Amino acid sequence: MSARILLVDDDAELTELLRDYLEREGFAVRTSHDGATGVTAALSNRYDIVVLDIMMPGMSGIEALARIRAESSIPVIMLTARGDDADRVTGLELGADDYVPKPCTPRELAARIRAILKRTSAVAVAPTLPIVVGTLSVYPAQRRVERAGVPFDFTSTEFNLLETLARNAGQPVSKADLSQKGLGRPLKRFDRSIDVHMSSIRHKLGNLADGRSCIQTVIRKGYQLIVE
Known part of the structure; x- marks a missing residue:
């Protein structure tokens, strides 16, 4: 179709x-x-x-x-x-x-x-296990996100970016990789799209118990999802 x-x-x-x-x-x-x-x-x-x-x-x-x-x-x-x-x-x-x-x-x-x-539109033929990072669970097949059992609403691009960070939890992911894997296109010079999307994801997820954002900016390296 x-x-x-x-x-x-x-x-x-x-x-x-x-x-x-x-x-x-x-x-x-x-x-x-x-x-x-x-x-x-x-x-x-x-x-x-x-x-x-x-x-x-x-x-x-x-x-x-x-x-x-x-x-x-x-x-x-x-x-x-x-x-x-x-x-x-x-x-x-x-x-x-x-x-x-x-x-x-x-x-x-x-x-x-x-x-x-x-x-x-990618739907797994076989059941896909969730990506679990502390209390955060990302379900790629259903394109669904929960934190401590609470569901979140993300746009398709926000989900793509969060999934990419979750698959690399604890390690920084460059903006170039995030743009390619999350947006499906190379990162352009002066393009602020990734930064704006990350700001929205942070706002929706809220902070960790210690007050830190669960998504950290790593200078000159990109963004990193913290393992709780």
Whole structure:
């Protein structure tokens, strides 16, 4: 079955260009040209991933993302203006899985979509044992996280990053490795995506009993999950 993509952008010409390319690549694509309609469609459970433009009249992509995240963890890729770091960081903080600067090539967007779907749609044929780090349990097959029996809600990218840290618990993992394994793409210069995602994961997990964050920054080496 083809992966189902919802493309939300008020630029009708660009939308048609992207849809034609993505359909030739084997995706099933539906489009929406405003934020409100896009939110309704994204929450319909009919799609595997949403591509959402930030700059739209009426309801912006940022507001649309916030409404989607209030009810769903569906993967979301933001289309952002090139060089607009503020919007990118805001989108990531609200739970976007990744972003693609505009103008973008259809090929680059398709690659980003595949990278995210490859991680989110991977289901183990045989039961997979959880990764246990102290009171933290990560279940790769179910893409589920618990700490001391309490479940957590993570976006697909946050889960990918936490899983990578859990598999290397007690050892630092470089941002380059986290970007490749968590986002499915090489780390770009000045890219703050990993830092923003890590900040969100830390906030959701909270601190250890001694007040430390369970995810530590290791200078010039990356991030490390502490073994409790």
